[in-house]
Amino acid sequence: MPEAWRITRIGGRAGLPDAQASFLYMQRLSAILTLFLLILGFSLASPHFLSVNNTLTVLLQTSVIGLLGIGLTMVIITGGIDLSVGSVLALSGVMSALAVRSGIPVVPAMSVGVLTGAACGGFNGIVITKLRIPPFVATLGMMLIARGLALQITGAAPISGLGRAFGQLGNGALFRITETQPNGFPTVIFPGIPYPAILLLIVAIGAAYLLRRRQIGRHIYATGSNEEAARLSGVRTDRTKLYAYTMSGALAGLSGNVLMSRLVTAQPSEGVMYELDAIAAAVIGGASLSGGVGTISGTMIGAFIIGILRNGLNMSGVSAFIQQIVIGFVVIGAVWIDQMRNRN
Template sequence: MAITETGAPARKSNIDRKDLIQKFAALAGLLILVVVFSMTSNAFMSMSNGVTIALQTTSIAYLGLGATFVIITGGIDLSVGSVLALAGVVAGIAAKAGVPVSLAMCAGVLVGGACGWVNGIIITRMKLPPFIATLGMMMVARGLALQVTGARAISGLGEDFGVLGNGSFLRIVEEGANGFPKVVFPGVSYAVIVMAVLAIACAVVLAKTTFGRHLYAIGSNEEAARLSGVDVNRTKIGAYVLSGLLAGLCGCVLMSRLVTAQPNEGVAYELDAIASAVIGGTSLVGGVGTISGTVIGAFIIGILRNGLNMNGVSSFIQMIIIGLVIIGTVWIDQMRNRR
């Protein structure tokens, strides 16, 4: 490829090379965690624990995918934890009122998208910094979730409400010798299948669509993107709407796992979402990031939590360790950008 006077192809090649290095570094970290926890716990590599890890990682991945879109534009979304609680509560209230479960969960997802749209409007029209706008939405969404439920959990939602979060595809159960059911194969959780489909869809959107190219252009140089004809405001709003929709879906899946709508669910989940994206190579200054890297980052956090739990590490120490991991990855990102 010929290099222009501006050196753009050379810079793009350097960015692609850095992305690849970061992604393989994250993958190497993931493999190291698997090896270490396999040596410290005999049950870590069991099939049941693998299913547990995959299911627990779904919530991080859903939010991380949305965070990737937003962070690539140079923004941030701190509201996803509260938005997922509000979306799950709305789905629970609708299901309790007799609305079919599928429609109730669609309502929850749409509420998440509406919150994302409001975030985008505040950031693009009112010109508020993303940090402040989404921090305000975090408070508003959590307050609404607590207000409409009276700060109480909504229970008695029925078995159908728990299918998405607890159901599995190809689950095989046989009758044991003692007459009790025996699980031969736990199957693949519906939540994990949804995660895989969403990851593929998001990767295609980022890599193959005009919208995805515009996201990268805005994150690299917003003014240059505007002068090139990119509708910056619409693209940014689209990124925040996607983040809200995925947060709404995450809320529905979490409430489905609990078969209860909890208005206090999702506290500090936004930190996991941002961490999974950054660990996977998404730059906080914008313009750089991949979906595959975010999925790897989500599994690093999921496996780290699971392995520490299995080794009896207290939740307080886990917070310290994961906090240090976040600080370390952001520091590496900053060093990479300075170079």
């Protein structure tokens, strides 16, 4: 292995071996390259693509996929899958909104949403580990259960009138500079860094720390790599999986708060098919659907590829139908890359 790789290797610490790290490095490189090509292509296609405002929009849109993707990365590394995150996102957002409407202050109300998500994830984990239902089926069930609950408790109607404070998380920004014009209206000099982007960064760093530096992270990798071996080595694989699914649910709850806050309305029908974007983000970022492989930084790159693809296609006036087709091919392509890697 060339010395340069050793220096720049990505999985250097935390028991991720050099050879795997160098492979991830190559894949990471191609993912970053794809990202730059997308940015280059879209900025040529639309002059507004690289504007400050649109960049911030991309950050905002990506943060939801990114938060879901982080949870899914943990689940995918254990060798599982979580199809329920889009529905759990909706249920959690609805629960937060109902909590606000019942008079609970915004921060504890949003915690209700996160706890709802964690409970859904925990339920997934218990069904998978105790009833021995395959993750695909268990989380498919939760996908229907959470969506049905969200629609049932709201009567399928959006919840509005949530107040300014509820919209702060999704619409606020750090370092926003505004100036009051002579006519009394404010103008935005610098739109600031959106709170969702900051939240994503914090959660990503926290999750990467868990996976790389903590025992639970090591056990998540070991469980996905060889579950029986991990169990015989004293890893509590059931508890490890329960942890991963609960985290995935809690992060779906958090992203539900972000999304509903941005709309300042709780939409029980939001987040349909978001799980596929999140899975695609993780797989594009190098996570293997057969388990044992994946990184948070990779998933972040994957989330930005999906986010920029959606935003760029919108900006270039590509219809929503064509967008679906393109993303569909991207997902197939990403899984194909995963298959190729496993064959090596």
